[in-house]
Amino acid sequence: MADDSRIEGRRRVLRAALATGALATIPGLIPRALAQSKLVIGVIYVGPKDDYGYNQAQAQAAAVIRKMPGVTVIEQEKVAETMDVQKVMASMIEQDGATLIFPTSFGYFDPHVLRVAEKYPKVRFAHCGGLWTKGKHPANTGSYFGYIDECQYLDGVVAGMTSKTKKLGFIAAKPIPQVLRNINAFTMGARSVDPSVTTRLIFTGDWSLPVKEAEAANTLIDQGVDVVTCHVDSPKVIVEAAERRGVYVCGYHASQATLAPKGYLTGAEWNWVTPYTEHVKAAQSGQPMNNFLRGGLKEGFVKTSPYGKSSSEAARKKADAVKGEMTKGGYAIFKGPLKDNTGKTVIATGSAHQQTDPVLEQMNYLVDGVIGKI
Amino acid sequence: MTDIGWWGVPLAVLGGAIRVSTPFLLVSLGECITEKSGRINLGLEGILVMGAMSGYAVSYLSGNPWLGVLAAACAGLALGLLHGTLCNLPRVNDIAVGIGIMLFGTGLAFYFGKPYVQPQAPMLPSIPLGAWSDSPQIQAVLQIPPLLVIGVVLAFALDWAFRNTRWGLVVRMVGDSADAARAMGYPVNVVRTLCTGAGGLLAGIGGAFLSLYYPGSWSEGLSSGQGLMAVALVIFARWQPVHCVYAALLFGGAGAVGPALQSVGITSGYYLFSAAPYVLTLGIMIAASSPRRTLAGAPGELSIVR
Structure with a gap:
């Protein structure tokens, strides 16, 4: 008998957990509604964004586009090149209403960005460094890189x-x-x-x-x-x-x-402001994205x-x-x-x-x- | 600067032994104390990272690197005592708790360490022993970190204490046979908790060495598994503090072989040379093991040998 009541107790705990989980998703809907007028941009880094290196260079550009009119930037650091990045992208799209995503690490592209991009064809994914190929990769993905x-x-x-x-x-x-x-x-x-x-x-x-x-x-x-x-x-x-x-x-x-x-x-040094700005402007005006963005000095x-x-x-x-x-x-x-x-x-x-x-x-x-x- | 060519390789190995071995030494000494009392603390990797972060943060905020070392020691002590206390609970497995502490320590360090990735904290000084030579390379190699000196002295002191002092014998007895210690009236759990705390303290100081001396910077990739390697070194050193010194020096030196050979132009198989410390460990373990007996020197109460 004692065992039965313990199981019942566990069920109750589970039910309560599910209920709070369902409630928690509701506040997530609110920013989505608000976001209609603003372009929400998600930036994802593989390490800390003040590392005096690769991630800092990306974060500096994110800080510049944040100041552009009609733009909201959300960032997440230390996202591994695993399933994690797929979850982060999905939550940026679902909960924050992001429609342009900069997954900045090389290893995010294949298969993670490609998989999420197929699921959300209206969201743009501007990836750093990958070799985007026409016909092979979805049109809502693209790569930017510099001739450093x-x-x-x-x-x-x-x-x-x-x-x-x-x-x-x-x-x-x-x-x-x-x-x-x-x-x-x-x-x-x-x-x-x-x-x-x-x-x-x-x-x-x-x-x-x-x-x-x-x-x-x-x-x-x-x-x-x-x-x-x-x-x-x-x-x-x-x-x-x-x-x-x-x-x-x-x-x-x-x-x-x-x-x-x-x-x-x-x-x-990278000057990612240039490709970031171009992608943001294209997204704001509704032009198709430039899938293969390259440039040097x-x-x-x-x-x-x-x-x-x-x-x-x-x-x-x-x-x-x-x-x-x-x-x-x-x-x-x-x-x-x-x-x-x-x-x-x-x-x-x-x-x-x-x-x-x-x-x-x-x-x-x-x-x-x-x-x-x- | 004179051209030293091939002499660069032995010099780099010596330099590597001096520069890189300290965290291995301090962590393995700490683990040695813990394991002598019959517990394993796999969480030292997490404690090392936590020590590195808190040491760097306090050194940056206070301007005094030695205060940083103290803070790292306190953080290590706290986490060590936490592990020790948790393991006192009935039917708690120390290996599982250790993995928990490892994840907890690294997670906590990353969380609180965020604002300290960028600033530069004051570094620990070094003891220059190379003034007799006019070669800048030798002068650079013979910059002795004070924490290494402390570690080596501590190793010999511990070795002596385990043999000759009352508390050394108590620790060993608790580690070899809890029943015997209980029969003699010694509080087994208290001894083990204190030993785990001491182990954590040393691991915390080892972390402070990483962030405040060499490579001397706080970042999340700083440790990359050195705490775990140090735990393995204890088995390699057969639970003898003085052997921990040799093991740590060997490990530090072997790690320098890869870059040194590449710098003189031996470039093929550098991935293999990067694996040198691990290959060396495997080789020595195989050579030293025997199918006819268990590991010599292992404390009887350790959950891996029981």
Whole structure:
């Protein structure tokens, strides 16, 4: 008998829980009704939005579009690239009435964004970095990305003119095309001003491994590297380690100048405001979304950090000259003759890849001058 | 800076051992005390992260990194005592509670640590022992963290105390046979709770090392499993505090092999070198194990050996 009453008690608890659950959804309907006049935008980050890196760059753009008239921005941080992101997107759409979503991490796209996009055909999904393909992916999804290798090339120019040991260091997370393109552009920029410069490359294996990143920086500096840069999610640890050891550093994603007042040369930064604004305007006016949004320095998708005080006048002038050519348009970083670091020709003499060339988004080599292997 | 070429590899291993091993050492010493009393605390990973966060926050707010270490120790002590008290309840499994504490500690640290991801807190000083050399690399390697010194001294002190002091014997007895301890009139649960608290305290300090010395920054990926590895190190060290020192140094040094080899141009198989510490552990465990006896030195009351 005692058991029966306990089961009954549990049932009662369950029933009560269900009832409160049902009630809880009702307040969710209210903002939806209010949202009709305003465009509600959801921004989803994979990490904390003040990480001095990838997420901060996205959050800075979100902060700008928040100020646009008729716009409400809701944000959620630290959403894993799993089922979690599907739930977050669904709740932003159902509860807050979001009609434009920026899922900002690379791993969100396939399958999570694609699956949710099929379920909600009227909601727009602007994803960062994915290769959107016409016919293969839904029309209410799209990708935006920037040609940040242009800034990396400029970083390389400054680094090459600053380095005394002629050894640069690059700490990278994983050998994927975007990362290789940055490593190559940085190295080519440096070798354009001094062909004797080499780049030592260390892969840490993942996007955020603070201890390993600090170890990598220290061992590079022990080897005589005097300019360090990186492609990891949060460059904070690397920039601080370089500053502590008294070498120069180029930033990435966002500006880390305040972390290294002595050694910060310049940096490659995203300027996501441009693609964000374009997507918001299209959504507001009801135009179809631009599914494949790309741009570099000229289009304002990327920018360089203001020069730090340790960069020389000559280096600034040289980099500014190249930057001028890039912003004019038609500047090709990757052009023949180009050899990889095993001596094989990867781009033949006379041919050049414009920045928009999709071939560059499939890069699988390291150029001559990089000491490292994929 | 002179070119050191291949010397960079042993130098990096030495540097890695000095820079990276401290959290492993402190956490494994803490776990050593806890396990000697017959409990396992898998929650040390969560306590480590909580210590890292509270240490960083207090150092930033007060301007004094040593106050941060103190705060981390207090946070660790509190979480350790929580684990110890929960495990005193009847029919509570310490491994399950430990996993709970791990998730609770990391979750709490992420929740309260949000505003401290960006600011820069004052760091702990280091003891420069490399002034005799004119090589900047050697000078950089021989920056000895004071917490490492404390950890090493503590390891030898604990080793001595477990053998020679009354409370050391009590802890060991409680860990080896609760019945015998009860018969002698010692309060088993109190001893275990205090030992778990002490373990948490050391793990908290280990966390403060991560955020206030090396890599010296608070972020959510800071620990990436170091607390769990340290728990495994205790078994590796056969529950002997002094062996924990060797294990921690070995682990720190092995972790530096991957980046060091890449920096001198040995670039193939870097994923394999990244796995070096784990391969090493497996190798030594296999070499040291025997099918004919249970793990030597394991406290008799541990739920994994019982």
